[in-house]
Amino acid sequence: MDIILLERVEKLGAIGDVVSVKDGYARNYLLPNKKALRANDRNKQVFEANRARIEAENAERRSDAEKHSSDVEGKQVVLIRASSNSGQLYGSVSVRDIVDALNEDGAKVTKQMIVLERPIKTLGIFDVRVSLHPEVSVGVKVNVARSPDEAELQAQGVDVMASMFEADTSGFTERRDPSLEPGEIVADEDEGEEQQA
Numbered sequence: 001m002d003i004i005l006l007e008r009v010e011k012l013g014a015i016g017d018v019v020s021v022k023d024g025y026a027r028n029y030l031l032p033n034k035k036a037l038r039a040n041d042r043n044k045q046v047f048e049a050n051r052a053r054i055e056a057e058n059a060e061r062r063s064d065a066e067k068h069s070s071d072v073e074g075k076q077v078v079l080i081r082a083s084s085n086s087g088q089l090y091g092s093v094s095v096r097d098i099v100d101a102l103n104e105d106g107a108k109v110t111k112q113m114i115v116l117e118r119p120i121k122t123l124g125i126f127d128v129r130v131s132l133h134p135e136v137s138v139g140v141k142v143n144v145a146r147s148p149d150e151a152e153l154q155a156q157g158v159d160v161m162a163s164m165f166e167a168d169t170s171g172f173t174e175r176r177d178p179s180l181e182p183g184e185i186v187a188d189e190d191e192g193e194e195q196q197a
Contacts, residue, residue, distance in 0.1 A: 001026045002039035004047050007058055008134040009035055015055060016047065065133035072109060072130055073138035077101035078151040081144055083123055087161040093120035093144055098128060102140065120144060123161060125154055 001023045008014045009030070012021070018039050021030065030036040037043040047054070079097055083089045095114045102109050107130075115129040115137070123144050131137040145151035150160050 003030060003036040004039050004043060005036050006047075006054060007035055010131075010134065015058060016051065062133050062135050065136040068108070069132055069136055069138045072102070072107045072132065072140065074140070075102060075105055075107060076125075076141040076143060076155070077105060078143045078145065078148065080147065080151070081123075083146055087123040089121050089123070089144070091121075093142065098140075098142055101142075102130075107140075123150075123154075 002018055002020050003026050005013050005015055005017045005019065013019050026036065026038075031038070037047060077098065079093055079101060081089050081091075081093065095111050095116060098114055098116075099109055099111050109130055109132075113130050113132060115131050117129075120126055120142065123146065126142045126144065128140050128142050129137050130140055143151050143154055145154055145160070153160055
């Protein structure tokens, strides 16, 4: 289906572009959300007549988003989640969790603004993009940890999972006597001295 874009849509085009998209994408997303019009002669005339107003409204929304971006950009939120010993979360971090954490921090974002490249299913610090406007996006950091102390360590750059599995070299070492038969136990020197006395 050919459509006329009423706002910039990522990976499609800018305002006024006539592009061809799949019917379902146009009917279920672009048209109901007023991001596009069907590309027929009547709609082209309507668009050209209102082009200046549409571009002015878009510029106004973009300037509002740029002002709002300073409240959101660079924020770091901490999400405490239960996980296995290997760092896999029981479940995953959802967009709603990120939105709630950002809004508690005063960011004022909606679920539609959060762009997750892939689901967050492990502990660690993740970069998440927040699209405030089709032309304005900022980055935030999501720190997923099992406790506030662990989150603080991760924020300092410590890989908590790697440090948890480091080899413990200060532990117990067994004494070995090569002259003993297999299965015999090495007698403590203290016991040997007591038996001689």
